[in-house]
Amino acid sequence: MKKIELLSPAGNYEKLDMVYRYGADAAYIGGKMFNLRAFADNFNDDELENAVKLAHSLNKKLYVTLNIIPHNNDLERMPEYVKYLDTLGLDGIIVADMGVFQIVKENSNIPINISTQASNTNWASVKMWKDLGAKRVILAREVSIKEIREIRDKVPDIELEAFVHGAMCMSISGRCLLSNYMTGRDANRGACAQPCRWKYNLVEEKRPGQYFPIGEDERGTYIMNSKDLCTIEFLDQMIDAGLDSLKIEGRMKGIYYAATTTKIYRQAIDEYYEKKWEFKQKWLDELMTISHRNYTSGFYFKKPGTEDHNYDSSAYKHTHKLVAKVLKDLGDDHYLLEVRNKLNVGDEVEIIQPKGDPIKINFPEMQNNKNGENIVSANPNTIIKIKTELDLSEKDMIRKKVIK
Numbered sequence: 494m495k496k497i498e499l500l501s502p503a504g505n506y507e508k509l510d511m512v513y514r515y516g517a518d519a520a521y522i523g524g525k526m527f528n529l530r531a532f533a534d535n536f537n538d539d540e541l542e543n544a545v546k547l548a549h550s551l552n553k554k555l556y557v558t559l560n561i562i563p564h565n566n567d568l569e570r571m572p573e574y575v576k577y578l579d580t581l582g583l584d585g586i587i588v589a590d591m592g593v594f595q596i597v598k599e600n601s602n603i604p605i606n607i608s609t610q611a612s613n614t615n616w617a618s619v620k621m622w623k624d625l626g627a628k629r630v631i632l633a634r635e636v637s638i639k640e641i642r643e644i645r646d647k648v649p650d651i652e653l654e655a656f657v658h659g660a661m662c663m664s665i666s667g668r669c670l671l672s673n674y675m676t677g678r679d680a681n682r683g684a685c686a687q688p689c690r691w692k693y694n695l696v697e698e699k700r701p702g703q704y705f706p707i708g709e710d711e712r713g714t715y716i717m718n719s720k721d722l723c724t725i726e727f728l729d730q731m732i733d734a735g736l737d738s739l740k741i742e743g744r745m746k747g748i749y750y751a752a753t754t755t756k757i758y759r760q761a762i763d764e765y766y767e768k769k770w771e772f773k774q775k776w777l778d779e780l781m782t783i784s785h786r787n788y789t790s791g792f793y794f795k796k797p798g799t800e801d802h803n804y805d806s807s808a809y810k811h812t813h814k815l816v817a818k819v820l821k822d823l824g825d826d827h828y829l830l831e832v833r834n835k836l837n838v839g840d841e842v843e844i845i846q847p848k849g850d851p852i853k854i855n856f857p858e859m860q861n862n863k864n865g866e867n868i869v870s871a872n873p874n875t876i877i878k879i880k881t882e883l884d885l886s887e888k889d890m891i892r893k894k895v896i897k
Contacts, residue, residue, distance in 0.1 A: 498738040516759030519554035554584040560608040604628040616647035623651040645735030652737040659742020661719040723788035729770040749815035782813040817891040
């Protein structure tokens with residue numbers, strides 16, 4: 494049985510390295526042009542080349558996004574950029590627009606994946622893309638599991654990908670004009686201001702001052718604010734539907750989010766193939782530790798209703814925060830750590846590794862790496878040394894519970 498692909502987001506090289514380390518089979522990234530995350534760090538040409546080398550050295554795959562909805566002036570430099578991408582040996586390129594699709598076909602031999610932005614919700618459109626030469630279609634978030642099965646039955650000879658975790662857009666497949674209209678930042682060219690997350694007061698047109706009642710109090714309402722997608726409780730049904738790839742959203746998120754979501758979905762997928770699948774509460778508990786909005790199953794079982802929206806706030810929640818990452822094993826039980834949030838000797842922390850459950854410890858004595866002096870606390874963006882008999886490795890994470 495061919496094992497389903499786990500596809501993780503990487504907004505920069507550090508995140509790419511982390512998601513591979515924590516179990517991703519593949520990652521998707523953006524170059525400096527033509528992708529829908531203009532405010533991510535993204536990858537310059539040298540970084541793209543290094544990213545491909547890293548992926549293939551680990552026997553992993555790498556996809557690059559070229560998924561803007563372009564205007565005429567966007568197309569001027571695109572052929573040359575596509576020719577450059579063709580030299581890298583990418584495993585796929587993600588496009589949303591038919592013109593971009595044609596440019597990629599005419600200027601490269603890169604396998605083409607059709608973005609969720611193309612709003613494919615039925616088997617006829619998927620078949621059309623297959624007939625045009627696409628290797629994979631990333632289905633719209635608006636499809637149900639039942640519809641995925643029907644698409645697979647009707648079009649058996651194309652790869653299908655679907656999102657399993659992350660932010661949900663209020664507009665169909667992200668094709669939104671709100672940001673452009675309200676701020677001048679074009680969501681379809683990578684610069685969304687996320688006005689769907691803003692707080693609003695709604696007034697009925699014929700009776701000014703009479704507020705819309707659902708989900709609103711004296712503070713206003715977040716009427717367009719969706720919950721985040723989470724499929725961990727029914728991941729077996731996603732796999733059974735006939736998908737080839739399960740995609741995690743979040744190129745703008747930090748390394749703790751990227752690594753943790755990857756690790757948990759990796760565990761669940763492996764569980765599916767190793768024995769009879771059974772949901773484990775600890776998986777969901779771990780996904781609660783990362784920065785997230787309340788979770789929803791999206792469109793996979795029904796059309797979302799009022800219970801699938803966060804009417805009272807657009808704020809993220811999390812139970813833990815990343816405080817340090819292991820940089821290097823110095824030998825003789827000594828390790829070099831990079832501090833990400835304030836850390837004190839004696840703090841109750843947990844070690845997060847690519848495999849296994851969290852390891853609880855009280856944080857040991859530490860030294861400033863610059864002068865070797867013992868310190869009782871460390872601030873973000875500092876390098877420290879510790880000694881511990883625990884077997885740590887590069888890219889292990891250290892987290893601390895959030896005190897509310």
